[in-house]
Amino acid sequence: MAATASSFLAAASASCVAISTPSPSRSSCPHLLRANSPATSLRSRLVSAAAPAMQPPVESRVSTVVDVDLGDRSYPIYIGPGLLDEPDLLQRHVIGKRLLVVTNTTVAPLYLEKVTWALTHDNPNVSVESVILPDGEKYKVMDTLMKVFHKAVEARLDRRCTFVALGGGVIGDMCGLAASAFLRGVNFIQIPTSLMAQMDSSVGGKTAINHPLGKNLIGTFYQPQCVLIDTETLNTLPDRELVSGIGEVVKLALVRDAPFFEWQEKNMTALLAREPSALTYAIKRSCENKAEVVAQDEKENGLRATLNLGHTFGHAIETGFGHGEWLHGEAVATGTVMAADMSYRLGWIHESIKKRTIDILEQAKLPVALPKGMTVEKFKNIMALDKKIADGLLRLVLLKGPLGGCVFTGDYDRKALDETLRAFCDN
Numbered sequence: 001m002a003a004t005a006s007s008f009l010a011a012a013s014a015s016c017v018a019i020s021t022p023s024p025s026r027s028s029c030p031h032l033l034r035a036n037s038p039a040t041s042l043r044s045r046l047v048s049a050a051a052p053a054m055q056p057p058v059e060s061r062v063s064t065v066v067d068v069d070l071g072d073r074s075y076p077i078y079i080g081p082g083l084l085d086e087p088d089l090l091q092r093h094v095i096g097k098r099l100l101v102v103t104n105t106t107v108a109p110l111y112l113e114k115v116t117w118a119l120t121h122d123n124p125n126v127s128v129e130s131v132i133l134p135d136g137e138k139y140k141v142m143d144t145l146m147k148v149f150h151k152a153v154e155a156r157l158d159r160r161c162t163f164v165a166l167g168g169g170v171i172g173d174m175c176g177l178a179a180s181a182f183l184r185g186v187n188f189i190q191i192p193t194s195l196m197a198q199m200d201s202s203v204g205g206k207t208a209i210n211h212p213l214g215k216n217l218i219g220t221f222y223q224p225q226c227v228l229i230d231t232e233t234l235n236t237l238p239d240r241e242l243v244s245g246i247g248e249v250v251k252l253a254l255v256r257d258a259p260f261f262e263w264q265e266k267n268m269t270a271l272l273a274r275e276p277s278a279l280t281y282a283i284k285r286s287c288e289n290k291a292e293v294v295a296q297d298e299k300e301n302g303l304r305a306t307l308n309l310g311h312t313f314g315h316a317i318e319t320g321f322g323h324g325e326w327l328h329g330e331a332v333a334t335g336t337v338m339a340a341d342m343s344y345r346l347g348w349i350h351e352s353i354k355k356r357t358i359d360i361l362e363q364a365k366l367p368v369a370l371p372k373g374m375t376v377e378k379f380k381n382i383m384a385l386d387k388k389i390a391d392g393l394l395r396l397v398l399l400k401g402p403l404g405g406c407v408f409t410g411d412y413d414r415k416a417l418d419e420t421l422r423a424f425c426d427n
């Protein structure tokens with residue numbers, strides 16, 4: 001194992017390039033990225049939907065809609081408080097009269113009744129089945145997925161049915177995979193309820209379960225009919241889960257959206273206090289960024305990989321400490337600081353960007369340093385197994401240029417990686 005690790009690290013010092021930018025010239029490099037590229041026809045708009053007659057009066061039911069532009073597979077992301085009180089938003093995307101809601105033991109008692117109401121209100125011809133899965137990343141496996149198929153087969157669902165994911169990223173990934181495979185693909189709606197799922201995992205169509213030898217190894221690309229984000233569901237999300245999601249929000253801004261990063265610097269307190277308008281804006285801006293990227297690179301041939309800033313280091317932390325010790329967003333936060341540190345050592349970013357990265361993550365109360373026990377050797381061994389290794393060369397997402405710029409590259413001086421690992425690890 002050590003030999004493998006050192007050989008890829010040695011290879012990284014050579015000048016071979018996987019996807020790289022030999023010179024920082026923006027015009028010549030498709031992977032040097034900046035915020036707000038006008039390349040897609042993504043648009044955000046405000047819509048107003050009528051409140052259902054049976055509901056208590058609601059002063060203003062205004063939601064933001066972000067469109068994911070994928071030709072005939074395009075779909076809307078509805079974002080706003082109280083959207084589960086608006087049956088029409090969901091019902092217009094239902095195909096057939098049979099629905100299967102996939103959720104878990106934590107989220108079902110909180111929202112299953114409400115979602116069932118939203119799907120059936122003034123719509124007596126539809127019937128809703130549900131399958132309630134155990135909660136946790138460790139259940140994102142084939143056995144649990146089979147429970148979804150069992151339920152669908154038992155209920156004799158046919159091709160004209162709709163699967164609805166109600167929960168965090170684990171449920172979204174599993175329900176999406178089930179929808180893509182059941183009868184070779186049925187209609188699918190996402191109702192994400194964690195910040196992570198609302199700003200990231202529910203958008204873009206990646207589905208997966210884990211294999212004992214690796215995370216997310218079995219999956220598909222399968223786009224939903226719509227994503228409905230009721231930001232009020234975040235009220236019940238535990239603090240630590242919320243903050244973990246914020247780690248990904250910071251990462252997203254760093255790789256492509258300097259104004260969004262600056263907004264976060266000013267509004268972190270409001271985000272942590274769960275101020276509805278701040279949360280809604282952060283989710284909207286995140287979805288817009290993700291939708292832009294997905295519209296240009298749905299199957300992750302290059303651009304989409306830049307969303308993995310901090311993830312190679314982060315996954316090594318998760319693996320090194322045992323999955324579950326740190327939440328994913330926490331590991332990504334420290335991983336992002338390590339990527340910024342390495343980018344600075346390479347001379348690719350100004351010191352102030354590294355400092356601002358640390359400051360904002362500290363403000364969010366996310367970890368910015370490794371806990372005890374992570375040695376350089378251990379880190380290198382785990383990184384040697386990373387999915388982003390191509391031809392023996394570890395490619396990394398690194399920051400480059402002004403705030404909001406990054407590259408996905410294997411063309412970097414291995415000395416900088418070594419120095420970063422030494423600076424963060426025990427020895």
Ligand SMILES: NC(=O)c1ccc[n+]([C@@H]2O[C@H](COP(=O)([O-])OP(=O)(O)OC[C@H]3O[C@@H](n4cnc5c(N)ncnc54)[C@H](O)[C@@H]3O)[C@@H](O)[C@H]2O)c1
Nearest residue numbers: 106135168169170171193194196197200201206233236237
């Ligand atoms: N498909 C993608 O593009 C993509 C992107 C990023 C992450 N992911 C996947 O997403 C998963 C992580 O997602 P996550 O952070 O949402 O984890 P999760 O689904 O495990 O949710 C975190 C916890 O919060 C609970 N929860 C969710 N919503 C709640 C609510 N409103 N109130 C109270 N509790 C609530 C869940 O039951 C769980 O206990 C990982 O499996 C990861 O691989 C996928």
Ligand SMILES: [Zn+2]
Nearest residue numbers: 248311328332
């Ligand atoms: Zn992530």
